[in-house]
Amino acid sequence: MFDDFSINESLSGIGNKLAEWLDTLIVNLPNFILAVLVFSFFILAAKYIGRLMNNILRRKVSQDSIRQITVKVLKTVIILLGFFIALGLLNLDKVLTSVLAGAGVVGLAIGLALQGTLNNTFSGVILSFLPEIQIGDWVETNGFAGEVVEINLRNIVIKETDNNYVVIPNSKIIEEPFKNFSRTPRSRVSLDCGVAYSSNLETVQNLTLETIEELFPQRGNEEVEFMYKEFGDSSINFMVRFWTDVSRNRDILIARNKAIMAVKKAFDNNGITIPFPIRTIDFSNNLSLNKGKEDTES
Incomplete structure (x- = not known):
């Protein structure tokens, strides 16, 4: 009898809890729908604004890497802004604080684990905006010489005179000197x-x-x-x-x-000679093998 009472009480508690959740969901359903719509709007806005910015930069900037980096950063900022606004509409301020704190910890761990990769990424950002080296330039660096055909967030690609491609990490370009033949006419x-x-x-x-x-x-x-x-x-x-x-x-x-x-x-x-190396043998030495033999016989 006692066991049946405990089971009924437990089921009743679960039912009450589900009912509370359902009431909360119904009450917050408009905010949830609004948050989803806002976040979706920001995703679409990031897509079209990124496309618009890419078209604008295509007319203003000749370097592909600058356009790519600028568009990616702009789209990321817009999407993150929409995410935070959506959390605010759901009254999840504590969740937002936890997300930011967790992102900081995760970012620190990833930064320590990927030091080389992040170094190349930041070097790629610097190279993208560096006027001393651009796509199409002829450079000598790190023992290689060729035309720069690509600059991305990881490496720079050089096409050598033998038609082979050399991939050099961005950090090597930043840390080592390079000679650019195309910067001066x-x-x-x-x-x-x-x-x-x-x-x-x-x-x-x-x-x-x-x-x-x-x-x-x-x-x-x-x-x-x-x-x-x-x-x-x-x-x-x-x-x-x-x-x-x-x-x-x-x-x-x-x-x-x-x-x-x-x-x-x-x-x-005009009769001017460009000589090649010449070796002269001098036979003017008075010493003779025969003379030494004659002295011995006498």
């Missing part, structure tokens, strides 16, 4: 050469300057520079420097190739 190219000791040095200098200036017209304050450097083993060596259009390393190689052919042709036409 013109660069100075150096060419080393040598002439025979019998050459007229003034003639060599004038002829070289005329040849390079004709092949590579200088602009503004630019000029072709010629300087003898040293007395080499078989030649007097000099260096000539000139300015030309350069946007990648290949342009330097092409300019140097043209300069070598033009200077060689000019030297050949």
Whole structure:
């Protein structure tokens, strides 16, 4: 009899609790529906506002990584704002506080576990807004050289001259120096050469300057520079420097190739020799093996 009474009392308590929950749900149902509608509205707003911002940035910003990062951050902020407003409509202020506290703890744990990944992510944000390196630039960094084809939140992708792609973590680009050929329209190219000791040095200098200036017209304050450097083993060596259009390393190689052919042709036409290393054997030593043998016999 006692057991039946306990069971009935328990069932009655459960029924009362369910009834209270149902009453609470009915009372708060308008707020719940409103919260769902508000949160859904913010999700849709984030989608369309992100699309609108992407179109605007596409006309204003040429770098894809900047557009991607800006749109993602904007959409995330809008969705989080809608989430917090929805919690406020449900009178879940304590839940909101707990969510923020839990997010801080989880964020700290994730930050400690993913230090390298987060370092690359923040480096990617910096690279995206860094004007010194952009998509399409020709750079040399970390022992690699090529065209920048992608900058994302994890790495930078470079296409080398052999048509292979190199993926470099963003943190490596930030921490290591890099050389960007595309940031300046013109660069100075150096060419080393040598002439025979019998050459007229003034003639060599004038002829070289005329040849390079004709092949590579200088602009503004630019000029072709010629300087003898040293007395080499078989030649007097000099260096000539000139300015030309350069946007990648290949342009330097092409300019140097043209300069070598033009200077060689000019030297050949004027009887100027570019010597190659020569080794001379001197037989003027008076010592003789026969002389030593004669001394022994006497």
